[in-house]
Amino acid sequence: MMHVDLIDQDDLLGQLKALGFDMPAGASAEQACECAVRGLSEARAKALRKLVEQLLTGSATILPAVRQAIDKQLLPALAQYQQTRG
Numbered sequence: 869m870m871h872v873d874l875i876d877q878d879d880l881l882g883q884l885k886a887l888g889f890d891m892p893a894g895a896s897a898e899q900a901c902e903c904a905v906r907g908l909s910e911a912r913a914k915a916l917r918k919l920v921e922q923l924l925t926g927s928a929t930i931l932p933a934v935r936q937a938i939d940k941q942l943l944p945a946l947a948q949y950q951q952t953r954g
Contacts, residue, residue: 873928880934883923887915897934901941913949916942 877897885891889904889912904916920942923930930938 873926875923875926875928875930875934877931877934880923880937883919887919888912889916897937898941901937905941905945908945908949910953913946917946920946 877900880897881891881895881900884900884904889900891900891903895903904912908916920938923938
């Protein structure tokens with residue numbers, strides 16, 4: 869029997885909470901990502917960037933809703949933050 873690691877909505881919320889991001893109970897992956905990118909500071913952006921890199925380069929399978937939330941919310945917000953910081 870093969871075991872596959874999956875990153876689902878609950879995993880994403882847990883990882884964001886572990887980084888210190890406030891998440892509303894029962895948030896969807898998209899809502900969690902929206903919350904994570906509000907009021908980004910240098911430290912928060914760095915932690916979020918590291919998490920995204922780990923998720924995208926890891927061997928776990930990211931469920932489509934989580935991947936879409938990352939692509940739609942986190943990546944553009946991090947890119948915009950980086951551009952505004954020079």
